[in-house]
Amino acid sequence: GQNIDQPTEMTATEGAIVQINCTYQTSGFNGLFWYQQHAGEAPTFLSYNVLDGLEEKGRFSSFLSRSKGYSYLLLKELQMKDSASYLCVAYNNAGNMLTFGGGTRLMVKP
């Protein structure tokens, strides 16, 4: 079966750091994506981790531990425009399958 868990909602302050955690249990796991989705818009790609460790890309970093079935997305120097849903997505190499978590709605307050 496929199961991905992430918090439903988080609130943080502008300029702060926030970490969004994700745990997964999926068959055929071959990597983990993070997508950002603003309300009413399409998801946009943020990161992809296939090996254990931290991938840094500007203000955003993503971490993966395959042995623990765990990932997190770290957002630094939060800006108001970072208010969005963040989707943890597991990639299954059988048929290009993506399994989406329920998404974490992040609200950034002044």
Added chain:
Amino acid sequence: DTEVTQTPKHLVMGMTNKKSLKCEQHMGHRAMYWYKQKAKKPPELMFVYSYEKLSINESVPSRFSPECPNSSLLNLHLHALQPEDSALYLCASSHQSGLAGAYEQYFGPGTRLTVT
């Protein structure tokens, strides 16, 4: 060009109508996808096309009929829909992935469908 386009942006249709959603990309991607997304929920995969052939159908009702006329186009034909089919329909594309890993999916802006 890293854009996936979808038309129309909004569609209102009755339960007896027949309509089509269209998706286009010119990135040379050979994998294309249809997703359905309800409000405050993640996208749900409906169909996957790989090299213009249907490779995955996630038990979608037959009132949804996909079509991939060529490597750049993906259609979703709609017939006799129900009000509960109202949702945002997202198209995405990616390079054809293999065992070595995945390529990110590029999503179109979606078609917001309302069935009355």
